[in-house]
Amino acid sequence: MKKKHFIKSGILLILVLSILACNNLKKMESAIGLKDASTFPIGTAIKIHTLMNDTILQKLQIDNFNSITATSDMKMQSILPAENQYNWKTADIILQYAEKNNQRLFGHNLIWHSSTPKWVEEKGEKDSIWLGNFMQQYIKTYVGRYKGKVAAWDVVNEAFASSGGNYRETFWYKKLGESYIEKAFRYAHEADANAVLFYNDFNIERDTVKLNAVLNMVKEFKEKGVPIHGIGFQMHIRMDIPDEIIAYSLKKAAATGLQIHLSEVDIIFNTHNDERLGGIENYSVLTDEMKQAQAEKYKSLIKMYKEIVPKAQQFGITFWDFTDRDSWIKGFFNMKDWPCIYDDNLQPKPAYFAVLEGLKE
Ligand code: 9MR
Numbered sequence: 001m002k003k004k005h006f007i008k009s010g011i012l013l014i015l016v017l018s019i020l021a022c023n024n025l026k027k028m029e030s031a032i033g034l035k036d037a038s039t040f041p042i043g044t045a046i047k048i049h050t051l052m053n054d055t056i057l058q059k060l061q062i063d064n065f066n067s068i069t070a071t072s073d074m075k076m077q078s079i080l081p082a083e084n085q086y087n088w089k090t091a092d093i094i095l096q097y098a099e100k101n102n103q104r105l106f107g108h109n110l111i112w113h114s115s116t117p118k119w120v121e122e123k124g125e126k127d128s129i130w131l132g133n134f135m136q137q138y139i140k141t142y143v144g145r146y147k148g149k150v151a152a153w154d155v156v157n158e159a160f161a162s163s164g165g166n167y168r169e170t171f172w173y174k175k176l177g178e179s180y181i182e183k184a185f186r187y188a189h190e191a192d193a194n195a196v197l198f199y200n201d202f203n204i205e206r207d208t209v210k211l212n213a214v215l216n217m218v219k220e221f222k223e224k225g226v227p228i229h230g231i232g233f234q235m236h237i238r239m240d241i242p243d244e245i246i247a248y249s250l251k252k253a254a255a256t257g258l259q260i261h262l263s264e265v266d267i268i269f270n271t272h273n274d275e276r277l278g279g280i281e282n283y284s285v286l287t288d289e290m291k292q293a294q295a296e297k298y299k300s301l302i303k304m305y306k307e308i309v310p311k312a313q314q315f316g317i318t319f320w321d322f323t324d325r326d327s328w329i330k331g332f333f334n335m336k337d338w339p340c341i342y343d344d345n346l347q348p349k350p351a352y353f354a355v356l357e358g359l360k361e
Contacts, residue, residue, distance in 0.1 A: 044067075044318060068105055082117070106318065109153070109200065112157035128175040152261075155228075204234075205237065205246045215252065218231065219256075233260065243297075254308060262316075269337055272333045322340050326340075341355055
């Protein structure tokens with residue numbers, strides 16, 4: 001009797017131990033973040049204030065990402081809001097955070113028409129010699145300050161028109177001519193010869209005319225010895241942008257031999273015309289089917305990047321905010337959408353698991 005009881009308890013103990021072991025294994029598996037599954041850096045853009053004040057968001061950010069970009073805190077409007085008043089505070093906080101958590105800090109951006117402070121426009125409008133000197137000084141001061149700390153920069157952002165192949169008629173273009181772009185790259189390189197320097201733009205994965213214009217500029221830069229090292233595909237895409245055109249564009253850009261960064265990835269359902277408040281809200285509810293379809297789209301994007309861009313040119317993939325809660329889309333286009341891999345409640349969506357799988361495969 002006693003012997004039987006002993007055997008029974010033994011079996012029970014073994015059962016309990018194996019269940020515990022299984023659970024631990026599952027926990028370990030789910031603790032594998034995106035970065036651990038990837039051979040190239042996986043980044044996210046984030047608002048530093050939100051990140052610092054939300055410990056749950058912080059944990060998810062640390063678990064999943066080994067590269068970080070500031071959505072806005074490192075743009076000119078934040079760094080130099082008034083003449084001679086450099087504001088390094090937030091950029092320093094991001095740097096500290098990145099260093100503490102072993103993340104690559106990506107500098108976004110040096111010159112962007114949408115983030116040029118009013119005071120610069122007012123002064124530059126009257127005096128283009130001043131503006132040229134200012135640009136040089138700004139880039140040298142900024143890149144110099146973070147030399148060896150910021151790994152890479154979007155030197156010029158969105159210098160081409162939203163569609164087609166013309167330069168965007170920005171304040172910088174009008175005052176300084178197209179040469180402001182190459183000058184910006186030269187100044188950045190002079191300030192930090194090891195920083196990887198990117199030209200960054202949107203729609204170049206779908207607009208071949210625009211892509212060709214960017215690639216022509218790159219070709220010209222290479223011939224002239226302008227230090228350009230990478231092309232940033234913002235990759236704000238929509239469910240109906242065909243994978244074939246994305247694949248074609250990535251292949252064409254990769255043929256330059258430059259680094260390729262998917263720099264601002266998100267995937268929306270509703271259409272928009274690239275302008276603030278300009279959209280049509282065809283979808284106002286997110287169904288399970290839509291979640292699945294979005295997951296597939298995310299996965300094929302990851303797979304295309306891995307298959308088409310040679311390993312040595314895979315600079316990384318950066319998500320533009322990683323939660324639907326924090327994404328810019330709703331506010332900018334004033335419509336519902338669900339562009340990210342985590343939802344409004346900071347729960348992973350099917351898209352998250354699809355990205356994870358795509359990275360592992
Ligand atoms: O997502 C960013 C949003 O929070 C800012 O208000 C906005 C202006 O600074 O910039 C957004 O990020 C843009 C990025 O810098 C460049 N590509 C388009 C992004 C979305 O508008």
